[in-house]
Amino acid sequence: QSALTQVASVSGSPGQSITISCTGTSSDIGGYKYVSWYQRHPGKAPKLMIYDVSNRPSGVSNRFSGSKSGNTASLTISGLQAEDEADYYCSSYTSSSTLVVFGGGTKLTVL
Amino acid sequence: EVQVVESGGGLVQPGGSLRLSCEASGFTFSTYSMSWVRQAPGKGLEWVSGITTSGDSTYYADSVKGRFTISRDNFKNTLYLQMNSLRAEDTAIYYCAKEVGSRIRGCDYWGQGTLVTVSS
Numbered sequence: 041q042s043a044l045t046q047v048a049s050v051s052g053s054p055g056q057s058i059t060i061s062c063t064g065t066s067s068d069i070g071g072y073k074y075v076s077w078y079q080r081h082p083g084k085a086p087k088l089m090i091y092d093v094s095n096r097p098s099g100v101s102n103r104f105s106g107s108k109s110g111n112t113a114s115l116t117i118s119g120l121q122a123e124d125e126a127d128y129y130c131s132s133y134t135s136s137s138t139l140v141v142f143g144g145g146t147k148l149t150v151l
Numbered sequence: 152e153v154q155v156v157e158s159g160g161g162l163v164q165p166g167g168s169l170r171l172s173c174e175a176s177g178f179t180f181s182t183y184s185m186s187w188v189r190q191a192p193g194k195g196l197e198w199v200s201g202i203t204t205s206g207d208s209t210y211y212a213d214s215v216k217g218r219f220t221i222s223r224d225n226f227k228n229t230l231y232l233q234m235n236s237l238r239a240e241d242t243a244i245y246y247c248a249k250e251v252g253s254r255i256r257g258c259d260y261w262g263q264g265t266l267v268t269v270s271s
Contacts, residue, residue: 142197
């Protein structure tokens with residue numbers, strides 16, 4: 041069982057906006073600003089989409105945005121495109137002896 | 152172009168050892184923390200270990216603590232993961248990843264991974 045909780049799957053139609061949530065505790069998401077989101081296409085290496093809760097790396101579309109409220113972080117994808125169909129993982133710095141924890145992943149299907 | 156390339160994976164018996172390497176290029180290796188992340192078959196991503204820029208500070212997931220050792224050679228631009236007392240549950244693709252900065256807080260470049268299979 042993953043330390044961070046993500047819904048297993050979400051779906052949306054092209055052009056729509058969707059939000060993927062990631063729930064942790066005050067020891068991880070709620071206590072630190074180091075939340076990241078990764079996109080994973082089958083057979084490919086993970087790609088960083090958001091770091092430090094809401095920062096986008098260079099080259100990542102501004103259709104992707106991140107936020108945090110309390111112990112829950114969120115990734116919002118606006119203007120959904122077919123190429124966005126992938127698995128999305130959240131991660132957070134944690135005060136536990138394991139420095140970094142991941143969520144179990146959310147499969148995004150673009151209808 | 153930033154690149155990280157893993158090597159050293161393979162088939163090993165339970166209780167055995169393996170050393171993974173990760174050659175980095177395209178960035179100033181010594182100024183970034185680095186991490187290892189794995190994905191077991193049918194499972195999600197699991198952070199395994201991280202190391203700060205100089206190698207002075209190392210961190211491990213509870214699942215590998217005491218069995219795995221992370222290290223780096225900033226002259227060779229290479230990251231290592233020494234894995235001892237391997238178990239079946241260590242079977243996974245192991246990814247080397249460059250952290251965003253000098254702290255362990257998010258990985259912006261990943262290798263393609265190296266497969267470690269622990270089986271008799």
